[in-house]
Amino acid sequence: MKIRLDQVVKTFDTFRAVHGVSLEVASGELVALLGPSGSGKTTILRMIAGLEFADGGAIYFGDQDATAIPVRERGVGFVFQHYALFPHMTVGENIAFGMKVSKVKRSKSEIAARVDELLKLVRLEGLGNRFPSQISGGQRQRVALARALAVDPKVLLLDEPFGALDAAVRRDLRVWLREIQEQLGITTLFVTHDQEEALDLADRVVILSEGKIVQEGTPEEVTRRPNSAFVTRFLGDTNRLQGQVGGGQVQLGGTAVAAPGIRDGKADVYVRPADLEWAVEGEGLSATVTRVIDRPDHRRVLAKLADGTQIELDVPPETRVLRGDIGVLRVHRANIFAA
Numbered sequence: 001m002k003i004r005l006d007q008v009v010k011t012f013d014t015f016r017a018v019h020g021v022s023l024e025v026a027s028g029e030l031v032a033l034l035g036p037s038g039s040g041k042t043t044i045l046r047m048i049a050g051l052e053f054a055d056g057g058a059i060y061f062g063d064q065d066a067t068a069i070p071v072r073e074r075g076v077g078f079v080f081q082h083y084a085l086f087p088h089m090t091v092g093e094n095i096a097f098g099m100k101v102s103k104v105k106r107s108k109s110e111i112a113a114r115v116d117e118l119l120k121l122v123r124l125e126g127l128g129n130r131f132p133s134q135i136s137g138g139q140r141q142r143v144a145l146a147r148a149l150a151v152d153p154k155v156l157l158l159d160e161p162f163g164a165l166d167a168a169v170r171r172d173l174r175v176w177l178r179e180i181q182e183q184l185g186i187t188t189l190f191v192t193h194d195q196e197e198a199l200d201l202a203d204r205v206v207i208l209s210e211g212k213i214v215q216e217g218t219p220e221e222v223t224r225r226p227n228s229a230f231v232t233r234f235l236g237d238t239n240r241l242q243g244q245v246g247g248g249q250v251q252l253g254g255t256a257v258a259a260p261g262i263r264d265g266k267a268d269v270y271v272r273p274a275d276l277e278w279a280v281e282g283e284g285l286s287a288t289v290t291r292v293i294d295r296p297d298h299r300r301v302l303a304k305l306a307d308g309t310q311i312e313l314d315v316p317p318e319t320r321v322l323r324g325d326i327g328v329l330r331v332h333r334a335n336i337f338a339a
């Protein structure tokens with residue numbers, strides 16, 4: 001099922017939370033809505049589900065205007081971060097709940113067979129008789145997904161479903177969710193404020209700020225070609241340097257970095273920590289190391305340029321670098337915006 005939003009607007013009292021958002025999610029696609037807190041992600045999802053009404057624009061399910069489709073008939077499965085399971089029901093009963101209240105009548109044995117099938121799909125075979133308090137947080141979110149999938153939704157809406165879980169469990173669940181989504185081919189919208197999660201999971205990422213879409217594209221497009229300083233900063237750690245563009249290049253400490261399509265004049269040059277190289281001598285920006293932080297797969301070096309600018313760069317874990325060392329930084333890649 002394809003979903004299309006056309007110039008959707010939502011205002012709460014006098015506050016406009018969503019400003020004319022247009023968006024298309026192809027059938028079977030997994031799209032992440034990514035943005036800082038308050039950017040309107042949840043409001044957009046709730047409007048698609050029919051839990052909130054748009055006060056401008058339109059939402060289409062396939063070619064049909066969604067306002068004409070009652071919430072229960074939209075065929076939407078929802079999983080929220082805090083969409084608690086019914087605590088007094090077993091895992092199996094939780095999964096069966098939607099089927100029992102659905103307009104589509106199923107026999108007891110049909111429901112039991114479907115519950116078994118879903119338990120297998122979410123890899124919780126044998127746990128059907130446990131209560132939610134007797135399983136882990138990650139397992140509970142898998143039950144929540146099975147419950148959402150029980151009634152064969154055409155669209156799956158996930159609102160920070162792994163938000164409350166620890167980092168390692170989140171990563172496992174991401175891989176698992178992607179596999180299930182591909183297996184079922186179900187159109188999915190996933191809300192998150194976690195860049196890594198969005199980039200890992202999605203076919204396409206839609207970045208929101210203050211109720212507006214500021215960029216959308218594949219993970220590769222948005223990471224390699226962010227269209228603004230906001231997107232560049234939001235997608236990950238970055239350094240900001242001042243530069244002067246001339247003839248399609250910007251000069252940084254004696255090295256030229258390509259600045260295609262940027263008009264001559266002052267520019268902000270954003271450089272990710274991994275796109276800087278540390279050298280003891282040679283051409284580059286002179287810097288003094290102020291701190292070294294060891295991380296599992298690299299060393300993060302904090303350094304100061306001659307003009308006092310603080311810089312962060314990542315070097316391989318075995319690099320010999322100490323606080324107080326003086327060297328040079330070379331820029332390998334940058335995102336440049338006219339200032």
Ligand SMILES: Nc1ncnc2c1ncn2[C@@H]1O[C@H](COP(=O)(O)OP(=O)(O)OP(=O)(O)O)[C@@H](O)[C@H]1O
Binds near residue numbers: 012015038039
């Ligand atoms: N029922 C409501 N009444 C008034 N304002 C609301 C209501 N729901 C949301 N808002 C406001 O609309 C804006 C967008 O909220 P929304 O929950 O959609 O953002 P979000 O991007 O999902 O944020 P988060 O990541 O924190 O969940 C916020 O400023 C929020 O305070």
